[in-house]
Amino acid sequence: METVVLLPSLCATSRVWHRQVEALGERYAVLTPDLPGHGGNPGPFSFDRAVADLGDLLDRTPGPVHLVGLSLSATVAVLTCLARPQRVRSLLLSGGVPGPVAALAVQRAVAALTPERVIVRSAVRLLAPTITWMPPPQRQRTLAETAEDFRTTGRRTYLDALRELAGTDLRPRLPEVAVPTLVLCGSRDRVNLPGARELAAGIPRARLEVVPDVGHLWQLERPDLFSRTVAGFVDEVAGGRAP
Numbered sequence: 001m002e003t004v005v006l007l008p009s010l011c012a013t014s015r016v017w018h019r020q021v022e023a024l025g026e027r028y029a030v031l032t033p034d035l036p037g038h039g040g041n042p043g044p045f046s047f048d049r050a051v052a053d054l055g056d057l058l059d060r061t062p063g064p065v066h067l068v069g070l071s072l073s074a075t076v077a078v079l080t081c082l083a084r085p086q087r088v089r090s091l092l093l094s095g096g097v098p099g100p101v102a103a104l105a106v107q108r109a110v111a112a113l114t115p116e117r118v119i120v121r122s123a124v125r126l127l128a129p130t131i132t133w134m135p136p137p138q139r140q141r142t143l144a145e146t147a148e149d150f151r152t153t154g155r156r157t158y159l160d161a162l163r164e165l166a167g168t169d170l171r172p173r174l175p176e177v178a179v180p181t182l183v184l185c186g187s188r189d190r191v192n193l194p195g196a197r198e199l200a201a202g203i204p205r206a207r208l209e210v211v212p213d214v215g216h217l218w219q220l221e222r223p224d225l226f227s228r229t230v231a232g233f234v235d236e237v238a239g240g241r242a243p
Helices: 013-024 046-059 072-083 102-113 117-131 136-166 171-176 193-202 223-238
Strands: 005-007 029-031 065-070 088-094 181-186 206-211
Touching: 005 013, 005 046, 005 072, 013 136, 013 223, 046 072, 065 072, 065 223, 072 088, 072 136, 072 171, 072 206, 088 193, 088 223, 102 181, 117 136, 181 193, 181 223, 193 206, 206 223
Parallel strands: 005 029, 005 065, 065 088, 088 181, 181 206
Antiparallel strands: none
């Protein structure tokens, strides 16, 4: 059985993947670890710690795995692949960036001056219009969980992660990534589209797919489509059809 590891975005925990776990769990072994400083994994956050934690998990997991990295975790996935190439069979990177971008510096500067409760409200307000497909009770629960995860993660981890992103440039090492890679970005995630294109161009065995009419966190916005995309790519790699 193929193993899929789903890595959440900044200030999210493993429960953000529950729809994907339901959809993929019958076909694959699915693991959903939390990043340092998130959920039950104590902080502080750094890419070195995230890679070490994930590497320990992979070393305990039979066979190489398919790593799915979302946003911040796309960087974690690439760094882990570089550190443990024998433990990674493929990469699926959604909404990631290959190096520092101006928007991150602005985001960190604003966050450093903004009360945490305001940051939480802003995150919930941005997510709400993208999940209107959910029945009202599920939608309210998802928004409440988003706020709770953000508050539990806290400002310090949030700022630490933004600082790590601002100081990390994957571009010189992207040619070393030797596994099949699918780079994804929502067509409405315009801030991250240039980064997605650069990631795909820099990784030798990568292809880019721009997903129509979705935004950054489209695993919540279109969970069934996200799950089908993961399954299709994993099956392609497992069947030897990926480049």
